[in-house]
Amino acid sequence: MKVNSGYFRFFAIGLASVWLALFVFFPNLLVVITSLLTRDPSATVSLPFNLNSYWRTLDVLYLDVLWNSIKMAALATISCLLIGFPFAMAIVSLPKRWQTIALFFMIVPFWTNSLVRTYAIQFILGNQGIINKSLLALGLIDTPLQLLYTPFAVILGLCYILIPFMVLPLYSALEKLDPRLHFAARDLGASAFHRFIKITLPLTSPGIVAGCLMVLLPAMGMFYISDLLGGAKNLLLGNVIKTQFLNTRDWPFGSAFSVMLMMLLGVMLWLYYRASRFTNKQGGIHDSNF
Amino acid sequence: MTSPRPLLSLQGLSKTFGSSRVLNQFDMTIYDGEFFTLLGPSGCGKTTILNMIAGLETSDTGSILLDGQDITGIPAEQRPVNTVFQSYALFPHMTVFDNVAFGLRMAKVAKAEIPARVREALEMVKLNHLADRKPAQLSGGQQQRVAIARAVVNRPKLLLLDESLSALDYKLRQQMQIELKRLQRQLGITFIYVTHDQEEALSMSDRVVVMNNGRVQQLGSPREIYENPANLFVARFIGEINQLRGEVVSVESDHTYEVKVEGLQWQLQANHNFTPGTKVHVLLRPEDLRITYIDEDHKDQFLTGTVVERSYKGSTLDSLIRLESGIELTTSEFFNEDDPSFDYRPNQKVAVNWVPGWEVVLPVLQEDDQ
Amino acid sequence: MIRIFKWGYLSLILALIYLPIAVLIVNSFNAAKYGNKWGGFSLQWYQKLFNNDALIEAALNSLTVSIVAASVATVIGTLAAVALHRYDFKGKGLLSSMVFVAMLTPEIVMAIALLIVFITLGISLGFVSLVIAHITFCLPFVIIAVYSRIKDFDMRMLSAAKDLGANELRTFWEVILPLILPAVLSGWLLSFTLSLDDVIVSAFVTGPSYEILPLKVYSMVKVGVSPEVNAISTLLLGISLVLVVVSQLLIKKDH
Ligand SMILES: Nc1ncnc2c1ncn2[C@@H]1O[C@H](COP(=O)(O)OP(=O)(O)OP(=O)(O)O)[C@@H](O)[C@H]1O
């Protein structure tokens, strides 16, 4: 529909456009530029343009961190999906009123800052923490288990902090599923397992992809989780970037890592669009979720 | 009655959506106070025209004059034109009262004056008792009335109604047709009514324009359109019609021709000028055809055929007759229990003819052969 | 059988999500300093907290940033969603892809990008930079929440408003907004939550002049976090809960 222009229209479009241009597009551009500059102790960055920062990321030390954080983030994503999918399905099966309440209850803990909650997890997992104490009291173990400062603790923390970003897209994808599809499939004799594989899974795949994207890459940046739960050995990419920016003040190097993360995002989006075009599913991220 | 004053004039409107041309140089003049109907098949551009008049759609070319003033560039909210939308489009979050008051509030009518005017509008559609309901709590017919009240409350110069009755059941639709006519007389507002229901168009309108593919096929009074369709499209679109092929044999006098149809010669009336040898369509409404027993003495004055089917339609009795040439004719006769002429059985041989002069004769055009 | 399983699973996951919070709240009333064992009920951490102006200020700052950022993001995001749905304009595709980029950008990337931009533009790090940053990462969520509601709209209803004499602003105010209000509210709630929960972006874009709770806590982690943090977190959670529940009730009553 065509609508005559006016101040309202101008204002509505302008505000968001300016904001996103100034605080999303422009900053990302600056990150790319920074990554190509040279570190300068007096002015943080200076000319000339070069690719040195990128070459330096290929150091074994950093590749190790990169590989480790991809591994931990991937495991966290898979765990989130495996825990979150049945959870979202259970919510969708509730009456409408209860769905809202359940989602609200899932959100409330997030009003306590995630750092504070991570700190509480540290507390739970510690040698003197609830888990170890309970196990000791039950006589299941003799010496406390080393739970804290392990990859497991980091993955658990990531899962805990990021699970709503998995559940929300899954929920809205599942919510849009037409229940009649299931009735029809049932009518045709499909078993519960088949209905899940043939209907639920393919039709919610945009939600699954969105959820995974919203967990996997952010997970790699969660420096405070590895700080509190992982110790010095289980670093994430976020720790490296943070150190480069806030401690070492090597902005080009930190930016180079950041650009790599964005390129990873780009590759994943591209793969997703290729795949969704191939399977000819409409929608995708643009259509689904939240 | 003085000569009608033009109220709205559409001049050379064209519209293209993507690659499809929806309107092509569309011209139309609508007179003050008339009930004007746009009639045409689905997708022929009726809604598009209404939207242009309302200002909700821009035209690619052409202009729109209201009361002699060019309103082509004036936005919808400033045009003294209101619309009753195809799907009512009531505001679901407002009560009936607030829905009707909306236009008044937008027009900055004094607050104190609003309740009375809303009541008055609701009174006209007999809905005063439901003023506090939400649209979702109303029946289809009631929602329809709210939409009408909402559109007339501002006293527009022109009221546009887009298939306003098509969602209602038959009975309610008939009742609303009568009410709409009454309302139009009462308000003295010019109505432009859109429908694809030819019966509705014929019974309500002062004038009807029949459209197809964004072009005018015929413009005239309901009677003209029914009795003298300008072309095959109009003839077929308005009511049922039987179609025979003929050839002009000779010109008898102005508009009277000797025409050969189904192997027999007939003297027919036509509005067109034909020369001998011209191929023509001879169109006959079912109710203009008459069935009789075969009279061997006057065989050359009747078409002969076999009764295929008889069906009782309440007030009429319809028959399907297959002529010897294989062409099938539908006839429709008023039902009269005492009349023995209704005693035809299927498979019986009968004679068919029609009142001279009630036929429509049109030239055969290239595009007719589809 | 399936029912029991379903409810059991829901409760289990929710319980696990709440476990750390429960530990936190319990320990805020625990007399023992190292909350490994229960040392009896005590309000001493709350008392200590009320003498700890810096911590209280940090908490209030957190709340302020979240409320301001969520509100501004909701306004901009709602208008943007309406514009994206209602109007055709040049760069519409670009705008909507930017929304998705913003939503999918990992926080750490957005954090350094914003830091670089603030330094480049000469915006000093503090309240303003924090609010801008928080608005930026909340914005896409509001836009998507509101957009997914508007897209189910009957467009003819908006035409009707125009036909009856409403200009764009009044159409928005009187017809669109009342109908999308639930989505606007949930957009606000989501923004408020994201903002209050954020650590990463805040860590980069705030300065010493404006401390917020997570960063204050972060600075304590190495030396040991004082149980006062449990107390303030408990209080903050309570305040947020009251704030949100009351405002939702008020808005519900209004309509
Ligand atoms: N916004 C649009 N974009 C593309 N095509 C359109 C648009 N609006 C209408 N059309 C096309 O224009 C043609 C005319 O549409 P219009 O709505 O005017 O038909 P109509 O006569 O009102 O039909 P109906 O009786 O079904 O309401 C149709 O073929 C339709 O598909």
Ligand SMILES: [Mg+2]
């Ligand atoms: Mg139409």
